[in-house]
Amino acid sequence: MKSPDYDGPILEIDQLSISFFTRLREIPAVMDFSVKVMPGEAVGLVGESGCGKSTVALGVMQDLGVNGRVVGGTIKFKGRDLAGLSAEELRDIRGNEIAMIYQEPMASLNPAMKIGKQLAEVPMIHEGISREEATQRALQVVTDVKLPDPKRMLDSYPHQLSGGQQQRIVIAMALMSKPALLILDEPTTALDVTVEAAIVDLVKDLGKKYGTSMLFISHNLGLVLETCDRLCVMYSGEAVETGSIDDVFDKMRHPYTQALFRSIPLPGADKTSRPLKAIPGNFPLPHERPKGCNFGPRCDYFVKGRCDAKAIPMARIAGDDRHTTRCLRHEEIDWDAPLVAEEDKDRTRVGEVVLKMEELKKYYEVSANALFGGGQTKVVKANETLSFEAREGETLAIVGESGCGKSTFAKVLMGLETATDGKILLHGKEIQDIPIEKRGAGTIADVQMVFQNPFDTLNPSMTVGRQIVRALEIFGYGSNDKVRRDRMLTLLDLVKLPRAFADRMPRQLSGGQKQRVGIARAFAGGAKIVVADEPVSALDVSVQAAVTDLLMDIQREEKTTLLFISHDLSIVRYLSDRVMVMYLGHVVEMGTTDQVFAPPYHPYTEALLSAVPIADTSVEKAHIVLEGDIPSAMNPPPGCPFQTRCRWKSEVPGGLCEAEVPPMRTQDGHQIKCHLSEEQLARMEPVIKVAAE
Structure with missing residues (x-):
């Protein structure tokens, strides 16, 4: 049963300490942690991986596993200490009054059970209501989370839904019993930025509608700004x-x-005049924390003998709304001092064209009944007439949602697939029909790739140095092992890793360090073109800055052409010279970064820009939420590929958007594939406005 109305803090965590116990030692995961969540309030919990955010959430759920224990402090929910509740009382609270939404939606869904049945189970178990009533409530909640055709959704299995739809179902499940507290653990990390914007919108609206308090765990400060009232770092x-x-x-x-x-x-921010500043050093391991201030070894304001003398308590900031800090020197530091650039970096000189694509197409044939053969053959149009040039020393960003054809084009360029039609010219030589096994060592060394997930690209049973030397052997570099080893050590210097790492195994490296090894390997053969496929999206923000900076430094030295595939438009704006926007296999807009980030936009680019969360209170954004998912490349809509989701379609007369693929129009090198007239495009307002200081 739900407890009666309660007007104190919904969640009150006071001086909480949580440890995990192994055979070797006690590992303190959370120490002296306090936070309050008031009724209807959304509190953001931010920090890097390993800082203890999820451990706090699991502590609230009383789900710390066999090794985890609360060793100090209290967690109170509506005034009741959760540690004092019986297993039965806890079961009644979990899912009924406190619900949790996880990062990976499929972890919360049963793949063998229809959605409707999974949703109806929640209130039937917790509230004892009838199946009919529970099904009606499920229909209502699925409608609330803005899913199309709610009845069909309830009758579907999880695998029949897209990632964004699955996450909406998980949110619906969490709301089925109208919980007082909703814990969201990185709920949008695995989703496209446009889907993320819709989910964030949804969470805010539902929070207001149901009066739910929220604890929102994220490493994305922009998302926290858009969703929360308060923040805990x-x-x-x-x-x-x-x-x-x-x-x-x-x-x-x-x-x-x-x-x-x-x-x-x-x-x-600008990669030459205002570069990002990475946090020096590394995050301390739980059993190797420094004395005094944990952040001391990485802090610009550290004072020896003072900051490392004893444990530092939280201190109140006078005059602010419950504002506290764990810094001894917070009253002495000039917080408004401008960031001084350590060095002015030269802009990379852009040279001759090294890569040219002409009318590239990549289609896949899929049998309608591929498992047992037979049936009609369908064609998946992954890439439609891609044309562009990339020059020496240039960064060309390729942006778009999942399924737009970014990775397919990268596979064709790498030789992992061959083109259906069109040409790819590398230094004037056609390579579109040469699979990777028939390419010479020189061509393979010239075009290299840095992948999204550094964990998947390294051999776990081979040392770091051996993996780089192996790449050098394949590229035919050097006449003997000593020459190759010297080059390997130089490459470790290049990616700013200690030479001692040559003898380490991948498991001994952090995510950011592994990604640096991947970059060293890509540059081992003196690559002319590097395809970076979401190279920083799996990394913490502080590590992202260091890896991005590293790529830029290497590009300056090696005059590499960087093809940067990403859905994060903030990082694209920071480091790219030109931007290519893709949607459903088509290039819908292309131009310099300044052209693409200022009106006129393609309607899809406009929506992408609006979806990017920006961690700056002075920024105002137009609010454009795309309805629906990307159509299937197996069954694309007629006419303009974007017409099923476009808010400008009604401005084009005569059903032209549904009838014809728009022509690509070019003005001052800025290309837009759209039926809107010049006058209509000229009327577009900037999506992102920065308020005057």
Whole structure:
């Protein structure tokens, strides 16, 4: 049963400490952590991987597993200490009054059970209502989470839904019993930026409708700004700063919070004049934390003998709304001092065209009944007439949602697939029909790739040095092992890893270090073109800045052409020279970064820009949420590929958008594939506006 109305804090965590116990030692995961969530309030919990955010959430759910234990402090829900409840009382609260939404939606869904049955189970178990009533409620909640054709959704299995639809179902499931507290653990990380925008919108609306309090765990400061009222920044198991969004974003009082903001590409950041500043050093392991301030070894304001003398308590900031910091020097530091660029970096000189694509097409034939043969053959049009040039030393960004054809084009370029039609010219030589096994070592070395997930690309049973030497052997570099070993050590210097790492195994490296090894391997043969496929999306923001900076430095030295595939438009704006926007296999817009980020836009680019969360309170954004998912490449819509989701379609007369693929129009090198007239395009307003200081 639900407890009666309660007007105190919904969740009150006071001086919480959680440890995990192994055979060797006690590992303190969370120490002296306090936070309050009031009725109807959304509190964001931010910090890097391993800082203890998810451990706090699991502590609230009382689900710390066999090895985890609360070793100090209390967690109270509506005034009741959760540690004192019986297993039966806890079961009644979980899912009924406290619900949790996880990062990976399929972890919460039963693949063998229809959606309707899974949703109806929640109130039937927790509230004892009839199946009919539960099914009616499921229909209502699926309608609330804005899923198309709710009745069909209830009759579907999870695998028949897209990732964004699955996440909406998980949110619907969490809301089935109208919980007082909703915990969201990175709920949008695996989703496209446009789907993320719709889900964030949805969570905010439903929070208001159901009066639900929220604990929103994220490493994305922009998302927290858009969804939360208050914020708690965590570092190495401790809360280091808490306060209202305005206080923490505009009047930060902890060096770690400041360092986080300096490592993300906000409007105005520029890779040459205002580069990002990565946080020096590495995150401490739980059993190797320094004395005193945990952030001390990485802090610009560290004072020996003072900051490392004893444990540092949270201190109140006078005059602000419940604003606290874990910094001894917060009153002495000049927080408004401008960031001084360490060095002015030269812009990379752009040279001759090294890569040219002409009318490239890549189609796949799929049997309608591929499992047993027979049936009609369908064609998946993954890439439709791609044409572009890339020059020496240039960064060309390729952006778009999942399924738009970005990775397919990369596979054709790498020789993992061959083209259906059109040409790819590398240094004037056609390579579109040469699969990778027939390419010479020189061509393979010239075109290399850095992958999204560094964990999947390294051999776990081979040392770091051996993996780089192996790449050098394949590229035919050097006449003997000594020459190759020297080159391998030089490559470790290039990616700013200690030479001692040559003898380490991949499991001994952090995610950012593994990605650096991947970059060293890609540049082993002196690559002319590097395809970076979401190279920083699996990394923490502080590590992203370091890896992005590294790519830029290597590009300056090696004059490499970088094809940067991403859906994060903030990072694209920061580092690219030109941008190509793809949708359903088509290039819908292309131009310099300044052209693509200022009106006129293709309607799809406009929606993409609106969807990007920006961690800056002075930024105003137009609110454009795309309805529906990307259509299937096996069954694309007639006419313009974007017409099923376009908000401008009604402005084009005579059903032209549904009838014809638009022509590509070009003005000053800026290409847009759209039926809107010049006058209509000229009327477009900027999506992102930065308020005057």
